[in-house]
Amino acid sequence: MLGRIHSIDTFTTLDGPGIRTAIFMQGCCLQCKYCHNPDTWKAKSGDSKEYSPEALMHIIMRGKPYFDASGGGITFSGGEPLLQHDFIKEIFVRCQQTGISTAFDSSLYVSQNMVESLLDCTDLVLADIKHIDPIKSLNLVGASNESNLSNIELINNYQIPIWIRYVVVPGWTDDVKDVEAMSRFITPLDYVERVDLLPYHSLGKHKWAMLGLEYKLDDIHPPPPGQMIKLKSIIEELTRKQVVIHE
Amino acid sequence: MQAWEGFKPGRWVDNIDVRDFIQKNYHPYDGDSSFLSSTSDKTSQLWKKCQELLRAEYRNGGVLAVDARTPITITSHPPAYIDQELETIVGVQTDQPLKRAINVWGGLRSSIKACHAYGYEPDEQVVDFFKKYRPTHNDGVFAVYTPEMKLARRVGIITGLPDSYGRGRIIGDYRRVPLYGIDHLAAAKERDLELMNKKMGSHSIQLREEVFKQIKALQDIKKMAAGYGFDISNPANNALEAVQWLYFTYLAAVKEQNGAAMSLGRIANFLDIYIERDMKQGFITEIEAQELIDQLVIKLRFVRHLRSPEYNELFAGDPNWVTESIGGMGVDGRHLVTRTSYRILNTLYNLGPAPEPNMTVLWSENLPDDFKHFCSELSINTSTLQYENDDLMRRYYGDDYAIACCVSAMKIGQETQFFGARCNLAKLLLYALNGGRDEMTGEQVGVEASVYEGSILEYDKVLRRFKIQMEWLSELYVNTMNVIHYMHDKYAYEALQFALHDTTIHYYMAFGIAGLSVAADSLSAIKYARVKAIKDERGIINNFVIDGDFPKFGNDDARVDRIAADLVKDFISSLQKHPAYKNAEHTLSILTITSNVMYGKHTGTTPDGRQIGQPLAPGANPLHGREEHGALAACNSVAQLDYRYARDGISFTFSTIPSALGVVKEEQIANLTGLLSGYFKQDAHHMNVNVLNLETLEEAMSHPEKYPDLTIRISGYAVHFIKLTREQQEEVIMRTFFKRM
Numbered sequence: 001m002l003g004r005i006h007s008i009d010t011f012t013t014l015d016g017p018g019i020r021t022a023i024f025m026q027g028c029c030l031q032c033k034y035c036h037n038p039d040t041w042k043a044k045s046g047d048s049k050e051y052s053p054e055a056l057m058h059i060i061m062r063g064k065p066y067f068d069a070s071g072g073g074i075t076f077s078g079g080e081p082l083l084q085h086d087f088i089k090e091i092f093v094r095c096q097q098t099g100i101s102t103a104f105d106s107s108l109y110v111s112q113n114m115v116e117s118l119l120d121c122t123d124l125v126l127a128d129i130k131h132i133d134p135i136k137s138l139n140l141v142g143a144s145n146e147s148n149l150s151n152i153e154l155i156n157n158y159q160i161p162i163w164i165r166y167v168v169v170p171g172w173t174d175d176v177k178d179v180e181a182m183s184r185f186i187t188p189l190d191y192v193e194r195v196d197l198l199p200y201h202s203l204g205k206h207k208w209a210m211l212g213l214e215y216k217l218d219d220i221h222p223p224p225p226g227q228m229i230k231l232k233s234i235i236e237e238l239t240r241k242q243v244v245i246h247e
Numbered sequence: 248m249q250a251w252e253g254f255k256p257g258r259w260v261d262n263i264d265v266r267d268f269i270q271k272n273y274h275p276y277d278g279d280s281s282f283l284s285s286t287s288d289k290t291s292q293l294w295k296k297c298q299e300l301l302r303a304e305y306r307n308g309g310v311l312a313v314d315a316r317t318p319i320t321i322t323s324h325p326p327a328y329i330d331q332e333l334e335t336i337v338g339v340q341t342d343q344p345l346k347r348a349i350n351v352w353g354g355l356r357s358s359i360k361a362c363h364a365y366g367y368e369p370d371e372q373v374v375d376f377f378k379k380y381r382p383t384h385n386d387g388v389f390a391v392y393t394p395e396m397k398l399a400r401r402v403g404i405i406t407g408l409p410d411s412y413g414r415g416r417i418i419g420d421y422r423r424v425p426l427y428g429i430d431h432l433a434a435a436k437e438r439d440l441e442l443m444n445k446k447m448g449s450h451s452i453q454l455r456e457e458v459f460k461q462i463k464a465l466q467d468i469k470k471m472a473a474g475y476g477f478d479i480s481n482p483a484n485n486a487l488e489a490v491q492w493l494y495f496t497y498l499a500a501v502k503e504q505n506g507a508a509m510s511l512g513r514i515a516n517f518l519d520i521y522i523e524r525d526m527k528q529g530f531i532t533e534i535e536a537q538e539l540i541d542q543l544v545i546k547l548r549f550v551r552h553l554r555s556p557e558y559n560e561l562f563a564g565d566p567n568w569v570t571e572s573i574g575g576m577g578v579d580g581r582h583l584v585t586r587t588s589y590r591i592l593n594t595l596y597n598l599g600p601a602p603e604p605n606m607t608v609l610w611s612e613n614l615p616d617d618f619k620h621f622c623s624e625l626s627i628n629t630s631t632l633q634y635e636n637d638d639l640m641r642r643y644y645g646d647d648y649a650i651a652c653c654v655s656a657m658k659i660g661q662e663t664q665f666f667g668a669r670c671n672l673a674k675l676l677l678y679a680l681n682g683g684r685d686e687m688t689g690e691q692v693g694v695e696a697s698v699y700e701g702s703i704l705e706y707d708k709v710l711r712r713f714k715i716q717m718e719w720l721s722e723l724y725v726n727t728m729n730v731i732h733y734m735h736d737k738y739a740y741e742a743l744q745f746a747l748h749d750t751t752i753h754y755y756m757a758f759g760i761a762g763l764s765v766a767a768d769s770l771s772a773i774k775y776a777r778v779k780a781i782k783d784e785r786g787i788i789n790n791f792v793i794d795g796d797f798p799k800f801g802n803d804d805a806r807v808d809r810i811a812a813d814l815v816k817d818f819i820s821s822l823q824k825h826p827a828y829k830n831a832e833h834t835l836s837i838l839t840i841t842s843n844v845m846y847g848k849h850t851g852t853t854p855d856g857r858q859i860g861q862p863l864a865p866g867a868n869p870l871h872g873r874e875e876h877g878a879l880a881a882c883n884s885v886a887q888l889d890y891r892y893a894r895d896g897i898s899f900t901f902s903t904i905p906s907a908l909g910v911v912k913e914e915q916i917a918n919l920t921g922l923l924s925g926y927f928k929q930d931a932h933h934m935n936v937n938v939l940n941l942e943t944l945e946e947a948m949s950h951p952e953k954y955p956d957l958t959i960r961i962s963g964y965a966v967h968f969i970k971l972t973r974e975q976q977e978e979v980i981m982r983t984f985f986k987r988m
Binding site for chain 1: 803875876877878879880882883906907908909910911914915917918920921922924925926928929
């Protein structure tokens with residue numbers, strides 16, 4: 001079995017606790033308007049490479065001293081990593097055997113069985129909520145959000161720690177009512193440990209042009225810091241969970 | 248004796264043994280930084296005046312004033328002050344703070360050039376005296392250099408050699424003077440003279456003369472200190488005296504010598520013992536203790552030497568490498584962190600970030616967590632620290648060693664090194680292709696052979712040719728160093744610094760490599776891709792067509808990392824074949840300071856695709872932009888270089904943006920600590936840590952006046968960013984800042 005990998009970053013600190021090696025999988029089922037890695041959408045692309053589990057494990061193991069020292073591990077991201085859940089499972093099982101903590105960062109706009117297949121060997125899920133409203137979700141990312149929300153509940157029921165990630169896109173996802181609704185969804189989920197708010201940025205825009213795609217958020221600017229703080233306190237107040245604003 | 252009252256006695260009482268004194272009397276501190284105090288009012292006022300002087304110096308083109316009349320010695324200048332009322336610790340090099348004197352012992356020509364560079368005319372009588380009556384180190388070297396040595400130096404296969412300035416990298420054990428007083432130290436040296444072999448051969452004659460000079464130097468510090476109203480014949484009685492005695496001794500050293508690196512050693516725990524004793528008796532408070540250290544550090548930040556423009560090109564930003572080694576572990580398992588380890592680091596908060604002293608944390612897995620986090624946070628806030636692996640070095644040097652310059656470890660007072668700059672390995676590879684002809688000038692420099700025949704480069708063939716040139720260069724390099732250090736001893740002997748060593752010294756001869764990653768990548772390209780060599784009209788190979796991909800150093804790929812590791816091992820073995828002056832032990836560093844820019848300028852296009860004139864990578868870093876798998880992969884590649892074969896240090900500079908270390912400050916601190924731990928656990932040697940925003944650097948280039956304190960670390964030292972040349976600034980910016988995809 002081979003995994004198709006867009007790229008590997010051996011040192012990230014933003015995709016779970018501690019120092020982590022992030023593996024960005026090729027291929028995605030969504031087309032988020034703000035995506036900063038549209039080059040990961042296609043199932044195959046020029047720059048992606050196939051890795052055997054052994055080859056990938058070799059790279060992962062090289063980070064072990066750093067994971068041990070910092071409480072880190074590995075995170076599969078993408079693209080949509082769960083499209084290659086068999087490969088990830090293979091890696092996760094091996095990681096757990098050697099004491100490396102496992103995480104995946106997914107949109108969870110995938111079928112339930114994909115998620116289920118990994119639950120036995122996953123230590124942390126970074127779960128996107130793209131939009132709490134099904135229609136707005138469809139407009140923003142090209143799909144409705146039923147599977148997203150039900151998968152989060154599934155993971156929560158399985159008692160796996162979850163970090164929610166929410167991208168704040170002015171005019172799209174920053175409506176206070178939507179954020180309140182999302183908070184109400186999160187509140188009863190005991191295994192949601194924290195909520196990460198990611199301000200929209202246009203750093204990936206050049207990739208759209210390179211791929212010949214039309215970037216539709218041209219006139220959207222990053223949310224002002226005040227707006228991020230306001231949303232943070234709304235979520236904190238309603239959910240009583242830790243909320244972290246990314247740069 | 249009153250001075251030693253309350254100290255636990257030991258072997259140090261009857262022998263000169265500062266380590267034993269420290270081990271018997273220091274108290275490891277396990278707590279956090281909450282006890283630290285801010286700077287005293289007096290120090291704040293003083294520092295404000297100092298900052299005005301520093302600004303004036305910057306506005307004046309980097310040099311405030313020059314005394315072009317009085318060659319500097321320990322006793323050449325009368326006492327001077329910044330503001331006597333505000334100074335707890337006194338003493339400056341010349342008759343005015345920041346005024347630079349001429350130090351002619353290293354070389355007359357470079358002194359004259361340095362004066363001219365800043366619009367001064369050196370005193371005629373002085374010039375005349377040195378021209379007619381007193382050869383300098385530089386005269387001595389050039390009297391003996393062979394034409395081959397001169398050529399190698401000129402084309403830049405070996406450069407930066409200390410043949411016209413002080414060699415430095417010698418650490419006097421400055422703690423000996425406060426602990427024992429001058430008279431005791433002088434008497435001990437007299438005794439050494441008495442016990443010496445009376446059979447007069449060239450070695451014993453030389454040694455007798457050297458010790459004679461050492462004793463005179465000790466007497467000179469006494470005179471210098473007396474000028475300031477202090478009698479340092481006897482040991483220091485309290486913390487204030489201990490700091491002052493120690494500083495006088497260091498001051499005398501930087502008056503006597505303009506060595507490239509005039510490092511301080513490992514003084515914090517020594518001083519901590521005095522501070523603790525005074526505190527216990529209620530003589531001083533925390534704020535006064537901090538004042539002593541702040542004031543000492545102010546003085547260390549005011550050390551100045553007059554340098555020529557060529558020198559500045561090699562070592563940019565006016566560095567002195569007043570390196571202080573902090574932390575580490577004792578061989579008995581106790582850590583060597585004291586409150587004064589914190590206090591000296593705290594000066595970076597109290598006085599603001601600055602390159603000097605060159606704060607070097609000796610990292611051990613077993614350091615207290617609070618201390619590790621304090622250091623990481625300081626790195627994130629100021630980018631002023633470098634870290635070196637104590638768990639690795641302690642195996643070789645015990646627990647009372649210090650770092651000279653950037654990465655050169657030595658036992659304090661027992662070992663020293665002969666500094667040897669570095670050779671350009673990337674250029675040597677081009678010599679291998681061109682039969683020893685220099686690709687820039689076309690001259691025959693290395694072993695004469697035919698230019699590589701055939702157009703596709705074959706790995707085995709190239710490697711064989713490379714080894715031949717390496718053998719040639721090694722012999723030439725060792726012999727050149729022997730000349731330099733023989734002459735330095737003869738004409739510019741560091742009498743004071745050696746007076747603060749045992750009379751029997753173990754010497755290292757420290758060779759160096761520049762361009763390791765370019766050489767390794769080039770060989771990797773030849774091995775794993777198809778590299779076609781292209782000759783120019785002179786018949787010299789100076790361009791390449793690369794077909795296919797190849798593993799590049801910095802991606803944790805064993806195929807190329809091993810090539811790099813083997814190059815290091817082969818080169819040191821080759822150097823060891825040739826005996827070194829004073830029976831020195833050969834060592835090797837992978838360190839460039841800022842000279843990687845200059846070396847690159849004089850190196851043709853290389854088979855890895857690096858273009859002619861482009862900078863080499865600094866130290867052991869991968870070449871800019873070649874890391875494809877992020878920071879851990881780069882760290883791991885560098886960690887593959889075995890310290891055993893590069894005992895003079897393996898320098899790696901890690902630069903990142905704050906947000907890449909984590910979302911919130913606590914995470915950033917924990918992750919940086921984790922990064923250091925993971926790196927050093929693999930027996931890696933050194934890491935400079937820069938945590939900066941690229942935008943800040945770019946802004947500082949356009950508006951230097953807004954960033955007087957912006958400090959960054961480069962290959963083993965720290966500099967004020969605005970004091971770099973534009974070219975060097977650009978190189979720093981070009982260098983990879985690890986960011987996520």
